[in-house]
Amino acid sequence: MIEVAAILLLAWAAVLFIGTLFGVAGGAAAIVWANLALAAFIALGLIMLLGGAWFAYYIRQETMQITHFILIGLGVAGTLLVNMPAQ
Numbered sequence: 001m002i003e004v005a006a007i008l009l010l011a012w013a014a015v016l017f018i019g020t021l022f023g024v025a026g027g028a029a030a031i032v033w034a035n036l037a038l039a040a041f042i043a044l045g046l047i048m049l050l051g052g053a054w055f056a057y058y059i060r061q062e063t064m065q066i067t068h069f070i071l072i073g074l075g076v077a078g079t080l081l082v083n084m085p086a087q
Contacts, residue, residue, distance in 0.1 A: 006044050009037035034082045042075035 013034040019025030049068040052061075 002040065002044050002047060006037065006040040009033065009040050013037040031082055035079065038075050038079045038082065042072055042079075045069075045071035045075060 013030060013036075016025045016030035016033055020027045020030050045068055049065070049072065052064050052068055
């Protein structure tokens, strides 16, 4: 369920950023929705990390754990990038 919520939020944030590019939508609203979308994406990565610790990591699937950490890192990097002040 959180996967669907994350993808819908990410898609809506992308639509708002494209609207900002063409002057249809406001940049502040796009940033707010992008922050919400990236928070859902990071939460999804944390849920997968916790689920993997319970179900999968102990059967020698360490690459899954690395992938989950990378997803969390990408979400944090995206959040930092979206919130950088404009010059």
